[in-house]
Amino acid sequence: MPYEKQRVTIIGLGREGTALAKFLARHEAEVTVTDIKKEEALRDRIDELRGLPIRYLLGTHPEEALEADVIFVSPGVPRALPILTEARRRGIPLDTETRLFFSLCSAPIIGITGSSGKTTTTTLVGEIMRAGGYRTFVGGNIGSPLIDMVEQIRPSDKVVMELSSFQLDGLDQSPHIAAVLNLSPNHLDRHASMEDYVRAKQNIVRFQHHSDYAILNADQELTRELTKDCRGRVFLFSRKQELKEGACLVQGQISVRWEGKESRVCDVSDIQLLGDHNVENILAAAAVGWVAGAKTKAIRRVVTSFTGVEHRLELVAEIDGVRYYNDSIATSPARTIAALNSFVEPIVLLAGGREKHLPLASLARLIVSKTRSLILFGEAAPLLERAVLEALSKGNGVSIPIQRTSSLAEAVRTAAHVCQAGDVVLLSPACTSFDMYRDFAERGEHFKSLVRELRNSSHDEVGE
Secondary structure, three states: OOOOOOEEEEEOOOHHHHHHHHHHHHOOOEEEEEEOOOHHHHHHHHHHOOOOOEEEEEOOOOHHHHOOOEEEEOOOOOOOOHHHHHHHHHOOOEEOHHHHHHHHOOOOEEEEEOOOOHHHHHHHHHHHHHHOOOOEEEEEOOOOOHHHHHHHOOOOOEEEEEOOHHHHOOOOOOOOEEEEOOOOOOOOOOOOOHHHHHHHHHHHHHOOOOOOEEEEEOOOHHHHHHHHHOOOEEEEEEOOOOOOOEEEEEOOEEEEEEOOEEEEEEEHHHOOOOOHHHHHHHHHHHHHHHHOOOOHHHHHHHHHHOOOOOOOOEEEEEEOOEEEEEOOOOOOHHHHHHHHOOOOOOEEEEEEOEOOOOOOHHHHHHHHHHEEEEEEEOOOHHHHHHHHHHHHHOOOOOOOOEEEOOOHHHHHHHHHHHOOOOOEEEEOOOOEOOOOOOOHHHHHHHHHHHHHHHHHHOOOEEEO
16 A cells, blocks of 8 residues: 555645545554644544544644655645745655545546536536446545545446546546536636646646547637547537537437437436536536446436536525525636526626636626626625626616625625515625635525525515
8 A cells, every 4th residue: 555654744634635644544654734724723624533643733834744755735735835845845755635546546537627517517427327327436526535435446336536626736647538628717816827727627638548538628719629638539518519429419409429329318408407507517427428338318317307416506495486596606707607697587696705816807797787786795895896897887877786795694684685576696606705614515505594594584485
């Protein structure tokens, strides 16, 4: 087993860092964990590792953390961190949980990445493979870290991984089947540039072999350009054009064309997910499922019954004729644009949080054209307001009310006062949650609890 009896330092005691510390300690590595957070903030993680011989250096990254044969870097840790700069200067190897899992996994890996839609598509593919009769493990950027299960995985199993740019950065292996859903500006608060972000994403296909498959979005220039990095077979999907080979729409149906044969999966009207972006996710999932060996019947069963993943255009309740949707996963302008385009009803939009240094002009223009009211909260509220006011100044006399609130709770109360029957109240923040919440899921849960309080206080409840 790798790293047995070696000194290993893990930087970052998040979800992956905790699983990795547990795995390596159980396999007799000498494990040190360092995290900028203090012990009280990490109590749950430390309790999970109780009883294992692990040394903790918390609240800072001291020099003694460099007393290691290898350093594992968690996905959220900035690569420019001084301790990592010094590790590179000293020639200490850097590794990741993702790379270790790839090296130990005995089954071919299906990897899925993109700027948006990763979790929905990964979940769909996992369900498709299970419906096809395969023993399937789903993880990576969602669920439990797969390093916990690597010793249970058999060569005949299916492994489906959501892979973020942070997990792909520095990876020197690529999955057997790699899907790139889309590429748009994201995480530019952590990546040096858009080019750096795309370069990290490219690793999902860069190291493929001739027997591997790349599933790429034919409708986007950045993803089409990845074909030049593909050694294996390229299989495209498209919502906008019919393809001679690939997954596409044919006469209103999801269709897979492969080696001269065509399989009609279902009518688009049979899909329960909202939005054109989810049609693209289903096309990608159908393509991956087909290449991975699932039959049309299994693909159809899943894509026509799947109602979505929590915090992704999730219908929370309908109160007095107003539908409340939780799209807390929308941590970038591109995701909020997709959410806004999913509705024809008047929208009361709740947006804000911590910005990621991404362009706002396109989102601002769509907010002007698609919303009846904008309610802002969090650190980025002034920035979003300026962007929308600039878009309004270039319009044709169009005006929408903009209100800034001090919290999500106040934003929900404000929305309840301004909305009318037939409206959609949409939490789609276009920003991260880190100014107020641990993550987007905690923000989404808070929103749902606030909406349920509204519903319970309403005398005219329609129901969830």
